[in-house]
Amino acid sequence: MYRNLSEFIARLEREGELVRIGAAVSPAYEIAEITDRMCKSPDGGKALLFENTGTGFPVLTNMMGSPRRMAAALGAESLEAVGARIRALLDDARAPKDSLRERLRLLPLLAEAGRWLPRAGTRRGACQQVVLRGDEASLGRLPVLRCWPCDGGPFVTLPMVHTVDPETGVRNVGMYRMQVFDDRTTGMHWHIHKTGARHFDAYRRLGRRMPVAVALGGDPVYAYAATAPMPDDMDEYLLAGFLRRRPVRLVRCLTNGMYVPADCDFVIEGYVDPAEEPAEEGPFGDHTGFYSLQDLYPRFHVTAITHRRDAVWPATLVGVPPMEDARIAEATERIFLEPIRAAVLPEAEDLWMPASGVAHNLAVVAMRRRYAGQAHKAAQALWGAGQMMFNKYLLLAPAGCDVRDTECLAALVRRADPVRMLIRGEGVADVLDHATATPGFGGKAALDLTSVDPAGPEPVLPSPAAFVQAGGIVAMRAEYLTRWGVAALFAPRGGRVDVGDCLRRNGLERVPYAVLFDAEARSLPDGSDLLWLAAANSDPRRDLQLVGGTLLIDARSKRPGVEGHPSRFPNVVCSHPETIRKVDSRWTEYGLGEMLPSPSERYRGLLLSEEAAW
The missing domain is CATH 3.40.1670.10 (UbiD C-terminal domain-like)
Incomplete structure (x- = not known):
């Protein structure tokens, strides 16, 4: 595997999977807009290394944004090869062991598993070549990205947040976004269901300050392990050790006793005080393609920042899929x-x-x-x-x-x-x-669908020659009828509709499914965009109903607080037109070849307002 992030970058460059951008770029919006265009290009485009960010540190984005780069990050030729290795391991462990000889065959497997366990060292790691304390430990030195126009501030988007259960001593490494509030504090976006939040609750019960260490960079498998759905009390670095076929070497932080990978690029040391009032965090243009809105989360206080001399700041951009x-x-x-x-x-x-x-x-x-x-x-x-x-x-x-x-x-x-x-x-x-x-x-x-025969008789699905506006519904896209049995219907935002009347007037009573969208969505050219909206904008408890024999999903934007709707309804994530114009005008400077259009232009019509929420 990789001894550091720079080694991974070198491999990507050798294999034509990376573009270096030497032009001066801003971490505020510009890097995000360039990255969004690259992420949505065919096959995920290239990884991007922004070498001139005005901070002294280059920024790497989209490093795992294609199947090939994702497999490379895990040290494999393909994702299928990784799955096959897991399957072989579990097959060996689960196979019946009827004899002593067969049981002894497990010993090499157990010995190999022992080699995956993380190892704590006593010396400093490469991540501690430069040590910043006191006023020098300023988050303002770092190229933290500001991604979308309604974001509450800059966000650390690829942090590996280290916490320890104070009652069991078991470590958790999770990926929780961190909004930078000032040079010395951030938010800590621990959802209530996450392990970090459980550890926080345990420290609050004990009345103790909670040590936290945030690592960035190093072997890219660490970042993957931090996102993986591991069992609650299993160390993510065990998975990383398995994937990289050698243990993760850990070093002790300088101000709080936490352990982090020795080869990572940056470490932000600090603490969270459960006795402190939470801070308002957000909005943030999230991976759902919508803004997650303001809420209260704990504050993280910085006590030290350490980094490699040749450190690279890794970041990811989330927004409307695919990313x-x-x-x-x-x-x-x-x-x-x-x-x-x-x-x-x-x-x-x-x-x-x-x-x-x-x-x-x-x-x-x-x-x-x-x-x-x-x-x-x-x-x-x-x-x-x-x-x-x-x-x-x-x-x-x-x-x-x-x-x-x-x-x-x-x-x-x-x-x-x-x-x-x-x-x-x-x-x-x-x-x-x-x-x-x-x-x-x-x-x-x-x-x-388990009893459905895909080769069975074809259903007779209607195909109206011309759509008749009825029941408050103003348009239909019929291209999904014959293939999926889905009528995509469009109605003005917030208006009353009678879907049954529309179906009857258009002879569509036998259509198995109908999805109702805002009228503004009919211009989206791709069915995958409509699928994204249908799943994101609906709650099956409220927005799923049977109209005769048709299953209807109401995927329109919901007017806040009306008829059981959420009290706040967020906007789709789009770049500001000024940012788009700036990137358009500088495109040749970036050295990225033929101009890639801004994906935000196709979603601008979905905006409910100029704010993060309606």
Whole structure:
């Protein structure tokens, strides 16, 4: 694997996967706009190394933004190879051991596992070549990105936040965004469901200040491990050691006794005081494609900053999908499918989380079905399993279906009977799910397709020659009717609609599905954008209903506080026109070849206001 982040950068450059940008660029908005264009180019474009940021430190973005770079970050030729290695390991561990000889064969496996455990050293690491304390330990020295125009401030977007359970001593490494409030304090965005928040609660009960260390850079596998859905009390550096085939060497921080990887680029040492009043954090243009709005979170206080002499600041940009985080989610699909089979759902064959579903909104599972009701059992099991508890919409496909083959999925979906095959539930929702009126809790829906034959008789689906405006609905896009059995309907924002009347007037009563969007969304050219809106803007508990035999999803923007809607409804994330013009005018200076248009231009019509929320 890689001895440091610079070694990974060198490999990307050798393989034509990286572009160096020598022109002076600003960490405020400009880097983000350039990165957004690159992320949404075919196959995720290139990694970008901004060498002149005005801070003395280069910035690396989009480093894991393609399948090839994601696999390289994990030290593999492909993500499939990583999954195969996990599967072989678990197969060896689970195989029946009927004889002493077979049991002894496990010893090398146990010895290998022992070599993955992190190792703490006594000497300083490369991450401590430069030490800043007191007034020198200023976050203003660092090229922290300000990404979107309504963000509450600059945000550290790729931090590996180290905390320790004060009662068990078990370490957690999580990725929690950090808004910079001033030179010495940030927010600590611990969602209530996350391990960092649980550790914080434990320190609060004990009445003790909580030490925290934030690492950035180093072997890129560390950043992946910090995002991985590990069991609550399992060290993320055990996974990193397995993936890199050698242990992570740790060094002790200088001001708080925490341990961090010796080869990382930056360490921000500090503490969180549970007795202190929380601070207002946000808004932040998030990976959902919408702003997550202001809320109260703990303050992190900086006591020291250390870094390598040749340190590179890694950052990621999140926003309307697809972005770099979609590639990270693909790695998680491959790595954690086998553990999900072993612990939760042995009938599972494959798992896919489409980029449009921003990881938690939509998932597709292929499963072996042996008895009636098994799909219900599978849905409930997944909705109670680790980070799968955040899933909102779930498709359960039959064994043998390639869940990434949209032709196979379309054949199943258009042949389904949603009245009979719909599974509804309620449960934990992601805190970032803006559609639910009860933060952290919302509706769930699954479609049981396990008994559908994708090669069975084709359903007779209507195809109206001309759309008739009715029931307050002003337009329809018919291109999804014959392939998916979906009528995409469009109505003015906030107006009353009668979908049943519209379907009857257009002869669409036999259409299995209808999705209702704001009229402004009809200009979106890509069906994946509509899928993203449909999943993000709806709560199955409130916005899913049967209209005759048609399953309707109301994916319009919700007027805040009306008819059970959330009290605040956020805006889609878009760059400011001034930033777009600046990047357009400087494009040749960046050396990125043919001009890439700003993705924000296609989403500007969705804006509800010029603020972060309606």
